[in-house]
Amino acid sequence: MRSKEKKNVLNDLKEKTNNCLKSRKNANDIIDIISYFQDDDEGTVLQCIRSVHKLFTHFIDVEELSLKNVVEESGEGKYRVWLRERYKDAVDGLTECLIHSSTDIQEMSLSVLMKLVVKESKCPIEMSDDSPTTFPAKLFKRIMETLLSDTVNNTALLGRFEEYLAYDDVRYYTLRNVFSACRNTHAQETLQGNLYTVLENISLPPKGQDNTLSNFLCSIGDAEKDIRTLQRHRHLYSSAWIHFLKMKLSATLYRKVLVILPDKVMSNMTSPLSLCDFLSQAFNVGGVISLLASNGLFILITKYNLHYPDFYKKLYSLFEPSIFHVKYKARFFHLCDLFLSSTHLPAHLVAAFAKRLARISLSAPPAGLLVAVPFIYNMIIRHPACKKLIHRPDSDMSFDTDPYDPEEEDPEKCGAMNSCLWELKSLQYHYHPDVFKIAKKMDVGIPDMEIDLAEKFDLTANDLFEKEVQKKQKTVAVTFEPPKGLLGGKDDKLNMFWTL
Structure with a gap:
């Protein structure tokens, strides 16, 4: 639409709106105004919405849409019935605009509709x-x-x-x-x-x-x-x-729901235990879904007295090498830190988790190890009875003689308490210096205070790379004679027989 034509249309809309407000003789112009909801021009539709708002808020205020104390067969009654029909058409147009391609039209339509809701509450037109x-x-x-x-x-x-x-x-x-x-x-x-x-x-x-x-x-x-x-x-x-x-629910929506249930939904429900079936089914799915469901289920167990005896058995099964590579790695370790924080847990159960995490750490990337190893130390600090896992001077244990059974699904039967954390000793030969340092603490004695893992949960390989790059570089002499080319010095045999 040309600029001049558009201006004429907008002026026509405003003029017809004012005429309808001045006299009932111009009431038929309401039909023309409403018809502009179908216009292709965004500006015209926006002006149509404004006109409809102006008209029908006025009609509601002066109670011209109400049939109370009015005989429908009379002239006044017929006019009001007709006007109510036009109001219905206007509401239809506004609701259709809620799904318009233009965001501005959508938001203005919603705003006008909610204003009409307020107006109708003050001057009811449907009240019986x-x-x-x-x-x-x-x-x-x-x-x-x-x-x-x-x-x-x-x-x-x-x-x-x-x-x-x-x-x-x-x-x-x-x-x-x-x-x-x-x-x-x-x-x-x-x-x-x-x-x-x-x-x-x-x-x-x-x-x-x-x-x-x-x-x-x-x-x-x-x-x-x-x-x-x-x-x-x-x-x-x-x-x-x-x-x-x-x-x-779709897989994406399923995960979103599991994320918000514990913190946002449970506290607002009349009976949070009604979520038990949904969370139990999700917890049994495995993988990321089980991880996301574990928090809600743990809250039901600790705060609402849900009896779920297999919770730690299922949690134990989630400790797999893949946890170091999934999107929810930080959430996994944060939640497990919460689940295993109680000092009332039996020592042999905590030992099973420590041993399982140590075993899968043998194939973990450095970023994962910098979380896993301190995590194991924290479990031992909370449960001093597990210190025997890092100090067995009377035992000459190897991979073949380790009494720990990694295939056992029940953490209480895996034999971890009779084993030791030789895996951490192996990590003292790791190529990454930070992993070597944290694993070396095993020899000098782990600290008495828990290690703060908050900053380590989100650690990635990129973070480790950036840390190394930002270290102050020192100039190191690698040759007594500065090279003069890619193939070495002037007396280098390669220079004599090869050229670039």
């Missing part, structure tokens, strides 16, 4: 005598149905919607709509992603807070008790998550 609810649940449901699309990924727009979730009434009705959508256990991946984004963005007030809520975006009637009750919010939140977890 048998329903004391003033929150415009019907309009809000239209918005949520579009945001929770099963064909369009609305992650970005839902991030913009997050600011409204701080209001108790919006959060309540969002949870109701999310719960309804989550009951579709065969939902496609796109819908699952949209549902996850909403659930991830929802935060509930702390449990210690007063059970009565009052931070509302809309005008809420005294009779709407569920919106004001924190316990009701928690119940909806829990139900939505439980139904969401029953879906067949």
Whole structure:
């Protein structure tokens, strides 16, 4: 569209909007205004959204959309019925704009729709005598149905919607709509992603807070008790998550859910133990999935008295050479440090983990060893009974005579307590100087205080390389006569018979 034509269209939209506000005689111009939702020009659509907002907020304010105390067959009644139909068309246009290709159009449409929600709550147009609810649940449901699309990924727009979730009434009705959508256990991946984004963005007030809520975006009637009750919010939140977890989630979404469950979701649920089945199944999958599920399961065991006797047996099976190469290496060691921190664990169990980690360290890269070896030292420091693993002067043990059975799946039966950490002695001959130094501590005696591993969890090969490069370089003499070419000095035989 040419600049002049575009300017004329925008002026025409503004003029028609003002005319509709001045007199009912120009009401048919509303149809022309709404038709611009289909325009290809972004600026025109944005102006159309502004015009619709200006028109219908005015009509709601002056109660021209309400049929209360009006006979529908009368002239006034017919006009209001017609105007309500145009309002429906406008809402349809705005909701379609929520999935527009333009981000600006999406965000403005969402903003206008939420402003209309606020307006309707103050001047209800759908309120009936048998329903004391003033929150415009019907309009809000239209918005949520579009945001929770099963064909369009609305992650970005839902991030913009997050600011409204701080209001108790919006959060309540969002949870109701999310719960309804989550009951579709065969939902496609796109819908699952949209549902996850909403659930991830929802935060509930702390449990210690007063059970009565009052931070509302809309005008809420005294009779709407569920919106004001924190316990009701928690119940909806829990139900939505439980139904969401029953879906067949994609691998990526599965991992994302396992990451946020322990810290963000559990504390907000009415009964965190309801996550037991989901976390137990994930813990039995193996690999990265088991690692991510372990934190949530450990919290259920320690804080909510879940009986899970095979937890450490399964954790023991996760100690494989691949842990030094996976994306979640730092998380793995951080969580294992947490799981094995209790001084009430039996010494033979801790010895099994120390021995297992020492054995797989024989094939680990330097960055992994700089975590694994101090990790083993920390386990021994916490459990002094395990010190015999590094000091057996009466034993001449070798690889063939080691009583430790690496094939045994049960850490309590692997015989680690009768073994020793000869693997650490082997690492004293490692080519990397930092590994040599940390392994050499075994001979002089490990410290009494635990080693801080926080900075080592994220250590990578690139970090080690950068550390070596940044060291102060010293000039070292390698020849008495400076070379004059690639093939050596002037008397070098190569120079006599070869040229470059």
